[in-house]
Amino acid sequence: MSSAVSLPVRLEKIVGADRVRVEAADLEEFAIDGQKPSVVLQPRSAEEIAEIVRMAASEKLALVACGCGSKLGIGMPPLRYDLALDMKGLMQIAHYDAGDLTLSVDAGKSLGALQWMLKEKGQFLPLDVPYFACATIGGTVASGIDSTLRQQYGTARDFLIGAEFIDGKGQVCKSGGRVVKNVTGYDLHKLLVGSLGTLAVITRLNFRTFPLPETCAGHLASFLDAESALNYRSTLLKTGLPFANLEVLGPEFSALAAGIFKATNQEVPDALSSNHWNVYAAYEGNESAVQRVTRELEKLAAAAEASRKEYLNQATNEHLGGFSSGSYGDLIYAATSMALFRIVLPEFTARNIAEILRPAGEHSLRAVFVLRACNVAYLAVLEESGGDPAMEALGRLAAEIFSTVAAMQGSATLLHGPRALKQSISVWGTKRVDFPLMQRVKQAFDPQNIFAPGRFVGGI
Amino acid sequence: MNSALIRKLKSLLGPANVLSQTEDLLLYEFDGSVEKARPEVVVFPHTTEHVSRIVKLAAKYQVPVVGRGAGTGLSGGALARGGGVMIVFARMNRILKIDLENRRAVVQPGVVNLDITRAVEHAGLYFAPDPSSQKSCTVGGNVAENSGGPHTLAYGLTTNHVAALELVLPGGEIVRIGSPHGDAPGYDLCGLFVGSEGTLALVTEITVKLSRKAEAVKTLLAIFDTVGDASQTVVEMTASGITPAACEMLDGWTLRAVEDYIHAGFPRDSAAVLLIEVEGLRETAESQAASIAEICQANHAREVRTARDESERDLLWKGRRNAFGALGRLAPSNYVLDGVIPRSKLPEALEQIHAIGKKHGFQIGNIFHAGDGNLHPIVLYDPRDTEQFKRAIAAAEEIIRMCVLLGGALTGEHGVGMEKNELMPLLFSDADFDLMRRLHDAFNPDSSLNPGKIFPLSKGCGEIRVRKSSQAPRIHA
Numbered sequence: 005m006s007s008a009v010s011l012p013v014r015l016e017k018i019v020g021a022d023r024v025r026v027e028a029a030d031l032e033e034f035a036i037d038g039q040k041p042s043v044v045l046q047p048r049s050a051e052e053i054a055e056i057v058r059m060a061a062s063e064k065l066a067l068v069a070c071g072c073g074s075k076l077g078i079g080m081p082p083l084r085y086d087l088a089l090d091m092k093g094l095m096q097i098a099h100y101d102a103g104d105l106t107l108s109v110d111a112g113k114s115l116g117a118l119q120w121m122l123k124e125k126g127q128f129l130p131l132d133v134p135y136f137a138c139a140t141i142g143g144t145v146a147s148g149i150d151s152t153l154r155q156q157y158g159t160a161r162d163f164l165i166g167a168e169f170i171d172g173k174g175q176v177c178k179s180g181g182r183v184v185k186n187v188t189g190y191d192l193h194k195l196l197v198g199s200l201g202t203l204a205v206i207t208r209l210n211f212r213t214f215p216l217p218e219t220c221a222g223h224l225a226s227f228l229d230a231e232s233a234l235n236y237r238s239t240l241l242k243t244g245l246p247f248a249n250l251e252v253l254g255p256e257f258s259a260l261a262a263g264i265f266k267a268t269n270q271e272v273p274d275a276l277s278s279n280h281w282n283v284y285a286a287y288e289g290n291e292s293a294v295q296r297v298t299r300e301l302e303k304l305a306a307a308a309e310a311s312r313k314e315y316l317n318q319a320t321n322e323h324l325g326g327f328s329s330g331s332y333g334d335l336i337y338a339a340t341s342m343a344l345f346r347i348v349l350p351e352f353t354a355r356n357i358a359e360i361l362r363p364a365g366e367h368s369l370r371a372v373f374v375l376r377a378c379n380v381a382y383l384a385v386l387e388e389s390g391g392d393p394a395m396e397a398l399g400r401l402a403a404e405i406f407s408t409v410a411a412m413q414g415s416a417t418l419l420h421g422p423r424a425l426k427q428s429i430s431v432w433g434t435k436r437v438d439f440p441l442m443q444r445v446k447q448a449f450d451p452q453n454i455f456a457p458g459r460f461v462g463g464i
Numbered sequence: 465m466n467s468a469l470i471r472k473l474k475s476l477l478g479p480a481n482v483l484s485q486t487e488d489l490l491l492y493e494f495d496g497s498v499e500k501a502r503p504e505v506v507v508f509p510h511t512t513e514h515v516s517r518i519v520k521l522a523a524k525y526q527v528p529v530v531g532r533g534a535g536t537g538l539s540g541g542a543l544a545r546g547g548g549v550m551i552v553f554a555r556m557n558r559i560l561k562i563d564l565e566n567r568r569a570v571v572q573p574g575v576v577n578l579d580i581t582r583a584v585e586h587a588g589l590y591f592a593p594d595p596s597s598q599k600s601c602t603v604g605g606n607v608a609e610n611s612g613g614p615h616t617l618a619y620g621l622t623t624n625h626v627a628a629l630e631l632v633l634p635g636g637e638i639v640r641i642g643s644p645h646g647d648a649p650g651y652d653l654c655g656l657f658v659g660s661e662g663t664l665a666l667v668t669e670i671t672v673k674l675s676r677k678a679e680a681v682k683t684l685l686a687i688f689d690t691v692g693d694a695s696q697t698v699v700e701m702t703a704s705g706i707t708p709a710a711c712e713m714l715d716g717w718t719l720r721a722v723e724d725y726i727h728a729g730f731p732r733d734s735a736a737v738l739l740i741e742v743e744g745l746r747e748t749a750e751s752q753a754a755s756i757a758e759i760c761q762a763n764h765a766r767e768v769r770t771a772r773d774e775s776e777r778d779l780l781w782k783g784r785r786n787a788f789g790a791l792g793r794l795a796p797s798n799y800v801l802d803g804v805i806p807r808s809k810l811p812e813a814l815e816q817i818h819a820i821g822k823k824h825g826f827q828i829g830n831i832f833h834a835g836d837g838n839l840h841p842i843v844l845y846d847p848r849d850t851e852q853f854k855r856a857i858a859a860a861e862e863i864i865r866m867c868v869l870l871g872g873a874l875t876g877e878h879g880v881g882m883e884k885n886e887l888m889p890l891l892f893s894d895a896d897f898d899l900m901r902r903l904h905d906a907f908n909p910d911s912s913l914n915p916g917k918i919f920p921l922s923k924g925c926g927e928i929r930v931r932k933s934s935q936a937p938r939i940h941a
Contacts, residue, residue: 103699104806104837105707126705159647161655162624175895183804184617185836186873187610187659188880188891189918190900191623194655203651215705238565244588244676246744293747348646350566379566379646415648432649438641441907442651448902461650 011065011086012043018055019047023093034070034088036459037081037423041068041088048093050168050176050207057205058174060087061452068456069205071112071143074135074333077420078147079200080431083458091142094207099182102127106165106182108210111142127213130157132325134332142206148198150346152329155377156248157214160197166210167193169203172450177204184212195445202460203449217288220248222321223301224273225310226280230254231354233281236308237375240285243304245297247377249286251328252352254361254373255279261327264334270323275314283310286325328374335372335384336420342386343398343421345405348379349414356412357381363404367397382419399428410434432461465504465547465933469525473507473549476517481508481555492550495535495542496597498799498847498857499882503530503544504933508555512630512638512668515551519666520636522549523912527933529634530914531666533574533605536597538800539881541609541661545916546932551666553604559583560669566645567674568627573604573667580672589674592619595877596788607667610659612877614710617835618743619675621877623658630669631657634913644671656903661879662914664907678743681709682753683771685780686738686760687731691715694736695810697763698834701740702807704759706752710741711835712784715814718791718829718842719783725790728783734766738834739784787831788842795844801860803867804876807837816866817841824859825852838876839867865890880918888920 016024023046025031031040047053060067066084069091070076094110095117101107102125109118115129116137122128130153133144145160157163166180179192196206227233233252240250253261253276262276275282287297298315305313316324327334335344349356352375364371364385372384385401402418402425409416410433418431439462446453446464458464465484474482483489483506493502504527509515522529528548535542544550557574564587569580577598580591594613595601601611606622607629619625628642642654657664688694694713701708714722716735723730730737738760742752757768771777791798805813814830821828821843832839841863845856864874868890875884892900897919904911904919915932 101806101808103703103808105702106806125703158620158624161652162620171895171899173898175898176893177895177899178892179896179900181873181891183806183837183872183876185612185621185804185833185838185876187612187621187877188874188884189888189896190903191610191655191659192899192903194623194652197652197655198647198649199651215702215707218705244679246748289745289748290751292751293745296745296747348643348648350645415643415646417649436648436650438639438650438653441639441641441653444906445651445653445656445903448906449899451902 039081046090046093071140072138075147079459132329168208170205201456220288222316224275225305226312252375253282256372499540501543503550533602536601538878539883541881548933609879618709628671631665680746680749682749683777686765709743712739713834715830722790799843802878805872
């Protein structure tokens with residue numbers, strides 16, 4: 005330490021005594037895989053964060069910016085963890101112009117509160133992500149978590165138009181702007197999406213907003229096997245019909261949804277209880293467009309010989325959509341030590357899905373599978389009884405899944421899993437050929453390696 | 465230029481693929497901008513391996529390298545500001561692979577933008593970025609500049625349609641970034657390299673995403689007596705929940721110039737026309753077109769025309785598509801500016817542009833992507849008249865400053881290049897430059913690749929030296 009004065013006291017000079025916490029319970033709240041910070045502090049401005057980062061850089065203190073903490077389980081625990089920045093002190097709307105479709109918001113603002121405000125102007129951000137109500141906008145972007153609406157709207161990188169952030173030297177930097185079309189300077193904000201806080205502390209994000217659709221609906225079609233479901237999905241993708249979301253729900257995923265619908269006294273769509281493979285299509289627009297899509301889906305499902313087809317009205321569709329986007333949380337709740345993989349393949353066929361599910365069956369574990377839009381699949385592996393699987397079995401299974409996916413030219417990530425499992429494998433999967441370039445990017449942003457060290461791909 | 469280097473380039477590529485005579489090089493000192501800078505040698509590689517070896521040779525002889533597609537750029541991005549070797553990708557123009565099922569195409573950088581669409585339209589697909597030069601500009605250039613077009617508001621810029629890239633780094637190293645299918649874990653390197661204006665790496669292969677053509681398109685032309693009414697229409701349209709696929713505006717002076725030449729049917733006494741297009745399902749397009757017509761009427765449109773078929777649609781677009789050509793008749797040259805503002809500031813911006821033009825003695829026409837606030841004021845001038853050229857540059861600078869003051873940015877789709885690099889401090893702080901510079905140096909530490917672009921040369925902290933070949937010709941303009 006460069007000073008005789010203790011760290012918390014020096015931090016108090018920056019953010020004020022009431023914003024520095026060192027009690028055990030506070031540190032526990034910001035633990036990542038059980039690893040706790042030395043101090044938690046809640047800054048209120050970008051300038052305060054810049055000062056904290058300058059201090060951290062000069063003293064080589066590692067810091068992790070945290071939102072509501074719902075996705076801290078993604079990635080590895082930090083190699084060093086001195087300071088936790090509670091970003092919820094930054095929650096202003098800097099600018100919102102509905103006529104311009106532009107929004108500039110502080111990173112600590114909760115997505116739920118933000119959408120509520122946008123809704124008043126008939127707009128929204130197409131980020132349907134787990135822990136939607138409490139998740140902060142900064143954490144959502146930094147985690148790179150998938151939105152179930154990406155089929156239609158893309159990911160955050162597609163509508164993030166600018167950002168303000170603190171670089172590793174403690175400078176307040178920005179890129180992009182507040183206009184929807186802009187190519188001035190390097191698109192540094194795109195690098196922040198999914199960077200898990202390893203490049204900078206995001207303080208403000210600028211988005212292009214979208215009009216809320218007039219209405220929405222959904223449709224479920226059940227099939228006896230994965231192959232028929234995938235064929236049907238492929239047919240739908242070729243129709244050109246605009247789907248907000250298009251998913252193939254494995255039988256276990258449907259069962260989980262049915263169980264949660266039941267437990268919360270929601271009407272359970274019949275198709276979910278069928279133990280079949282379901283194709284879920286959600287769509288939106290004006291009344292006549294929605295009716296037209298429904299009619300076409302009924303026809304297409306009949307032609308594909310679906311064992312069951314079911315129209316979901318707006319309310320039921322919103323429930324199922326909400327379940328799907330929030331299922332990450334439900335799964336973690338259902339079995340705390342389960343393993344959740346995110347798998348991307350060039351192509352999903354019945355054969356390669358069977359390959360991916362095989363290790364779970366061999367270890368007598370339950371595999372919950374859902375194929376999302378854009379060839380992103382989620383696979384949760386849990387104990388049949390809901391209890392904790394044996395770590396050794398889980399480790400072998402994870403290794404098998406990683407190698408199977410790599411052989412298919414895909415990529416797999418362990419999004420959530422017990423700490424012991426994470427330490428026995430590489431949660432980010434096989435190292436990519438462009439990894440050395442990523443290291444250069446990291447070095448440029450954070451030369452002292454103080455931002456969330458070790459949490460990201462390849463130990464970045 | 466070092467004759468040994470030229471000899472080695474000729475032995476690598478064959479003499480037909482190396483130009484070093486002054487009369488040949490003259491053709492490559494221009495692009496679509498008002499800037500000028502001459503390369504010392506122009507080379508035409510056929511393969512990625514060629515590109516890598518050219519870059520290594522250039523490094524050995526310590527001369528800079530710049531990549532170039534069709535040279536249609538409007539900010540001087542593909543000009544050899546430091547002299548040296550210009551790599552023209554014209555011979556790397558093959559579409560390598562088309563995957564209709566997964567909607568991807570793998571192309572070489574010299575493929576012409578529209579040729580991708582031509583190759584896949586039979587399957588109902590297309591490549592969404594559509595800069596006005598799409599019949600001649602190349603995908604490599606689009607990637608470097610992150611090009612836009614009239615449909616950006618709905619479909620985004622080039623960066624939204626690129627999945628993976630093959631690059632040659634300034635040391636000659638060949639690397640692949642991104643992921644052809646889906647997104648893989650790690651930093652979004654494509655997000656950084658697309659739009660980096662050739663200052664970080666040369667792009668030698670591009671995996672693009674293909675989009676599905678909409679089932680129905682509705683095109684409307686609305687004629688207004690005041691620019692304010694037309695602008696208000698744009699704002700109300702978006703606020704009402706309609707995102708048009710395209711929304712283009714021509715101001716009164718421009719539409720008269722266009723009408724005299726094209727006879728597109730614009731009333732000569734009107735103040736602005738809006739060309740609006742909506743796409744989607746039949747049901748959606750039809751109801752949105754009806755709503756747009758209502759909004760136009762509510763904002764005192766004199767007339768709203770709706771195209772009933774493809775030929776009527778072409779007629780409505782004719783005036784817009786040929787507008788630059790029409791203006792070309794009025795002066796020996798024109799300077800197409802590219803600024804962007806929040807669209808709610810349109811009326812104010814147009815008034816100011818008019819005033820700035822008057823101050824500098826120009827009548828400035830305006831053709832722009834109103835839907836996303838992307839202005840293209842056009843300054844007509846005679847490049848032979850040095851004093852007039854200086855005034856044109858001064859007017860342009862003042863307009864861009866105004867865009868920034870209104871909350872906008874320096875460039876919406878043309879890039880910074882060497883046109884606006886000195887204006888960058890209007891938007892970016894020393895800290896911003898410091899970080900961008902660190903990123904630049906992480907890949908291009910000696911500024912051997914496309915020197916003198918993006919970063920201001922005059923500013924201490926953000927300064928990037930223009931690495932010049934010892935015998936580089938003087939930079940004009």
